[in-house]
Amino acid sequence: MCGQKQQIKVLYEATLDKRNLTKKTYSARRMPDKVHYRILKCVRCSLVFSSPIFPAEKLSKFYRKSVCSYGDQIPYLIKTYLKIVEQIKKDLPKNPKILEVGCGNGFFLKALIDLGFTKNVFGVEPSSKMVSESNSALKDKIKINVFKSSLFPKNSFNLILCFHTLDHMFDPDEFVRGAYSMLKKNGYAAVVVHDTQGLSVRLFGERSAIFDIEHIYLFNKKTLKKIFARSGFKIIGVSNLVNSYPLNYWVQMSGFPNVVKKFVKYIFDVFMIGKKEISIPAGNIALITKKNV
Numbered sequence: 001m002c003g004q005k006q007q008i009k010v011l012y013e014a015t016l017d018k019r020n021l022t023k024k025t026y027s028a029r030r031m032p033d034k035v036h037y038r039i040l041k042c043v044r045c046s047l048v049f050s051s052p053i054f055p056a057e058k059l060s061k062f063y064r065k066s067v068c069s070y071g072d073q074i075p076y077l078i079k080t081y082l083k084i085v086e087q088i089k090k091d092l093p094k095n096p097k098i099l100e101v102g103c104g105n106g107f108f109l110k111a112l113i114d115l116g117f118t119k120n121v122f123g124v125e126p127s128s129k130m131v132s133e134s135n136s137a138l139k140d141k142i143k144i145n146v147f148k149s150s151l152f153p154k155n156s157f158n159l160i161l162c163f164h165t166l167d168h169m170f171d172p173d174e175f176v177r178g179a180y181s182m183l184k185k186n187g188y189a190a191v192v193v194h195d196t197q198g199l200s201v202r203l204f205g206e207r208s209a210i211f212d213i214e215h216i217y218l219f220n221k222k223t224l225k226k227i228f229a230r231s232g233f234k235i236i237g238v239s240n241l242v243n244s245y246p247l248n249y250w251v252q253m254s255g256f257p258n259v260v261k262k263f264v265k266y267i268f269d270v271f272m273i274g275k276k277e278i279s280i281p282a283g284n285i286a287l288i289t290k291k292n293v
Contacts, residue, residue, distance in 0.1 A: 001226065006042045012206045014038040016213060025213060026062040032209040032253060039211055045226070048196045048218040056170045060146050063126035063168075068105050068133060076245050076277075078111045081163055081192075084286055085117070088159070088188050088236075095120050096158035099182065101147050101175065102165030106134035113137070124151060149178030156182050163192045164284075167215040176231045183291040189233065191287040192241060196220045198283025204255025210283065224287050234292035241284040248274040250282070 014037050025035070037050035053059070070077070095118045100109055103123030113119050123142035125131050131142050143151055147169065160179045166172055179189050194210040195201070197220045201208045210218060219227075221238045229235055245253075251264050268274035 001045045001047050001223065002042055005044060007044050008040050009043055010038065011041050011048065012036065012039040012211060021062075026066040032207075032212070032255070034207065034211075035213045036211045036215075037213060039206075045223060046196070046220055047223045050213075050216050053170070053216055059170060060126060063146065064128060064144075066127045066130070068127075068130050070104075073245065073249065074107045076243070077163075078108060080241065080243055081108055081161075082111070082115075084190050084192070084241075084288070085112070085159075085161075088190070088288060089117070091186075091188070092158050097122075097156065097184075098159045098161065099123065099152065099157045100161040100163070101179075102162060102168070103142060105130045106138040106142055108161070108163070109138055109141075110135045122152075122157075147175055147178065149174055149181060151178075152182050154181045155184045158184055158187050160187070160189045161191075162189065164194070166191055167193050167210075167218060170216055172217050172227060173231070176227055176233070180231050180233060180291055185291065185293055187291045188236070189228075189287075189289050189291075191224070191228075191289070193219050193224060193285050193287075195240070195283045195285045198240070198285070199281065200255070200283035207255030208283070209253050209255070219285065221285055224285055228287065228289045232292070233289040236288040236290050238285060238287045240281040241286040242279050242281045243284060244277055244279040246275045247278055250278060250280065 015035055016037055037053050039048060040051050041048045097120045098112065098118055100123045103109055103125045106123055109121040109123055112121055121141060124145060124147050125142055126146045128144050131139065131144050134142060145151060160183060166175060169175055183189065196218045200210060225235050225238055247268055248265060251261050265274065
């Protein structure tokens with residue numbers, strides 16, 4: 001973001017051991033394993049990023065083989081993401097044309113169809129296995145690929161969704177420019193990313209689940225708004241996202257030592273509260289932005 005004016009410091013040294021990489025390493029939403037590249041931060045703009053990283057070709061290969069490991073969390077994700085879409089629903093045309101980038105097995109696109117929001121949905125997902133697990137009505141609407149600005153024509157969509165995918169991209173600027181190009185006049189983009197200034201990082205530091213081999217760029221509200229604004233987007237709103245999950249999941253994703261996690265889970269089991277749903281602004285950002293032309 002700062003170009004030649006960047007002032008870099010090392011936040012955390014790499015914990016990556018290339019010999020231990022498996023296809024599960026790049027499985028979506030896996031449990032925290034504290035494996036990451038060297039983590040750097042620009043002290044001028046506060047952008048956090050991984051460097052050095054694997055070549056783009058190797059990363060694409062990993063993602064093509066990744067699997068879905070978040071089945072139990074899907075109902076909670078749908079509820080959270082629908083709240084974002086509902087904020088702009090009134091400004092979208094009837095049966096809007098929607099693209100989700102990093103759509104996994106298409107669970108959210110299917111939810112939009114089932115709720116009567118729209119039938120005009122499309123997706124981009126690099127994992128062929130995840131796409132093979134999608135609903136039959138979606139298979140021919142999901143392109144198996146990493147995001148590229150050339151995948152769809154200009155002025156194609158009313159809404160582009162990107163939930164926990166921008167952090168994984170080796171060129172976030174390509175997504176921002178591509179999304180701007182693909183959106184129709186007055187179209188919207190809704191993005192969710194991890195927050196480097198969020199509760200998880202403040203509590204756990206390097207043990208936070210956001211410091212992970214899959215995450216190449218990590219943002220805060222300031223840096224997220226900046227990369228969209230400089231490409232012509234009008235920022236409608238940026239806010240802390242409140243996620244809802246069972247207590248057991250919150251503990252599993254925390255940065256507590258494993259012995260603490262096991263003890264807390266035991267207590268939850270004794271009192272039968274592990275499945276109780278709790279809503280917390282744990283460290284995610286939701287951005288809504290508009291192609292203002």
